[in-house]
Amino acid sequence: MARKRKGRPIHGWLVLDKPLGLSSNQALGRARFLLQAAKAGHAGTLDPLATGVLPLAFGEATKVVSFAMDGTKTYQFTIAWGEARNTDDCEGDVTATSDVRPDAQAIRDILPLFTGTILQKPPAFSAIKVDGKRAYALARAGNAPDLPPREVQIDRLDLISAEKDHARFETDCRKGTYIRSLARDMAIELGTCGHISVLRRTRVGPFDESAAFSLEKLEELSHSAPLEKTLLPLETPLDDIPEVAVMESEAIRLRLGQAIRVPQQMQGEVLITTSGTPVAIGMLEEGVLRPKRVFNL
Template sequence: MINRSDIEHIPVNGLLLLDKPGGLSSNQALGCAKRLLQAKKGGHTGALDPIATGLLPLCFGNTTRIAGIFLDFDKTYEVTIHLGETTDTGDTEGEVVSRSPVNISITSIEQALDQFRGKLQQVPPMYSAIKKGGVPLYKLARKNQLIEREPREVIVHNLEVHDYSENNLSLTVKCSKGFYIRSLAMDLGEVLRCGGHVQVLRRVEVGRYSVHDAITLQELEAIPGHEERRNQLMQTDHALNHLVKFEIPEEKALSFCQGQTVPLTAPRWDGLGLIYSADGTFLGLGECDGVGSICPKKVFA
């Protein structure tokens, strides 16, 4: 039988789909999960604001090396924007800086939303983790320092209105990385000339992963024992099973794991692929070099 001290020293690797509660920062939620799993190393794959709930993929151990891949995934949010009030943060955590009467039809709102669909240039909010001179913008914002921000190209794949009542506009937004829902709320409020801020925000999808497959901190804590809780983790290769899979001969596995290129014996592919040995062991991530070889990018074996 494995005792408690042995469990605490077993490396914890894998991906946890967490349904983050409101009121916690992403780092605080990560800290809670690390404690419950007795994991030494962990990281999130794209922060959620403290007021936001929903899907927060967490990587542990050597799986933290794929966190950057998740950052590139599209995200889907359910958001309620309250029109008629502007806050300094763009959400309910901030102070109200202006109020305006709202007498806007849903038709006018739909017309205004058209300019936020497809490719667009978006200016990030001051209250963000983007750094200027090595300092996060939110720290400068707290000192009442307004810094000019360069617009960034983002994509809104889908923007759907669900409800509009009592100045509350409910939307579903599927967007590319780098898109700020708070900027959408503030920009829409500006276009409508009444102001607006995020009242409720929930992330429901990251890439192909859904919040319906996630676990809450309360549910994780209710599972008795660290070993049982670790059964909730998805292994690294399973977390990336949307990638092409390629098997290399057993005699080439060591070369791959040592960072050497190995011959490609199947049709080439674009981007990263999952590389396995002939016995089914996951070795790591590799790319085709275009001249008949596989180049190791991240080795896990």
């Protein structure tokens, strides 16, 4: 017999402004405690030294986390010139130094090289698995893996400001991009070395920092109003998926895993709803609608 989950069955998304120093799982744990939620997950890890948008999924929203993670992400970051670190951020040990300090024009000249589809070597201190072990665990044990480059997509990379020892940037990028690697490679291209000194994520797909709550704000609100009011709908990250509305009698069949026929010409993945309530993620092919992922709402 399955053990009953502790907590309340709440469903939806919370945009958390993750503070400096907490891991994503620690931040999730605190938010889950405040909401007393039975089930929770997050969409896209932020390092402890990063702050900003961490979308948290509660209840049935955890079934669409992958859609949120596929969304475009926006980061603001600062590169400190003159020191390379083994972690590619300010937490690691210095591995190289340089007296070269690029000026603003030199920085602008290289930005096109790091825009579009590029090859990027992930940092040794990353969560990528190597022979069943996390790369960061191997690196901490003194066996840093030589990870192969992989293709990533950077849609936009802008210089915000440039000082002698550091420069600030903003970028829009896709899943799998490491900002620490981007900073390392930009410094190398400029004939110097560098590392991330500040990193903040301001957007993940439809989740923007303007809708984000800090842990302190959530705790303050918990004393005066139900925190469910801070949640966004389960279907928030599904805006790009066509919606197919069905009758309640059809929704009952779909929830049981049965296929139904619908008068629709479209093909592919769809969001199935009834009276505005999400029923399932489904696949529509030649007028036959099959449920793939059913929501228990």
